Amino acid sequence: MKTINIGGVPEHFNLAWYLTLKNGEYKDEGINLRWKDYFGGSGEMSKALREGEIDMAVILTEGIIKDIIDGNPSAIIQTFVASPLIWGIHVAKDSNYHSVEDLKGTKAAISRYGSGSHLMAYINAQNNNWNLEKDLDFEVIKDLDGAVEGLTKEVADYFLWEKFTTKPLVDEGVFRRIGNCPSPWPCFVIAVRKEFLENNKEDVKTILNIINETTTDFKDIPRIDATIANRYEQKLEDVQEWLELTEWSQEVIDKKTIENVQDQLLALDIIPEKWDYNKLVTKL
Incomplete structure (x- = not known):
């Protein structure tokens, strides 16, 4: 076999x-x-x-x-x-950020460079007419558990991940979802x-x-x-x-x-x- x-x-x-x-x-x-x-x-x-x-x-x-x-x-x-994949845009429950526009210039948690969470942060920035050089910054957190820790400890400010996978964390009050970013393919x-x-x-x-x-x-x-x-x-x-x-x-x-x-x-x-x-x- x-x-x-x-x-x-x-x-x-x-x-x-x-x-x-x-x-x-x-x-x-x-x-x-x-x-x-x-x-x-x-x-x-x-x-x-x-x-x-x-x-x-x-x-x-x-x-x-x-x-x-x-x-x-x-x-x-x-x-x-x-x-398309519907990426939820998430912040920590106690975060001061309440809209996607609030995230301009802050730090995105990504699983790794070249990952979907990294690439879609660019798509989200483009959708909102941000400056791709000045308004994007990244923190590598490896996976969803790393994102929970990273956002909770304020190592990063927001995190893009598949909306329904993260929904239990939103329901538990670990994350707040403040927007969505569907993949254009x-x-x-x-x-x-x-x-x-x-x-x-x-x-x-x-x-x-x-x-x-x-x-x-x-x-x-x-x-x-x-x-x-x-x-x-x-x-x-x-x-x-x-x-x-x-x-x-x-x-x-x-x-x-x-x-x-x-x-x-x-x-x-x-x-x-x-x-x-x-x-x-x-x-x-």
């Missing part, structure tokens, strides 16, 4: 992977798919792909595009979630190390076939809202809202989307140049 390592964030977006693993669907095809949670998000996963710690990743679109251009020898093979893609893909293309196709079959009918799974609420400690009404907003994909990411992401990253000086579609995307 062939062992294949895959990584993703431990969030409700990836429940379909957990369900197919629990059902033994990959083992039925001779694949020992091993899932690893990455609490540090896309920056941590990009590093894991580079180092061969994982073969595949379910990763933020903007994060992996930036890292491939920066030298990560991986390729995008499919869109996983077609809808499909949020998650599946990426694979090129060297691994060259030697294991059929196995990767099999994995995609299994996960795509599950995501196609994901919303129709009986009591899926209650399952998500229990597993991720979410309120049922929050999960139901999230399910209405979220659409999975079984398609290869298109050229227009790749162009849009690169245009925005280039305008923000996050990437040095744009790459051809076929250097970023591999069609199976």
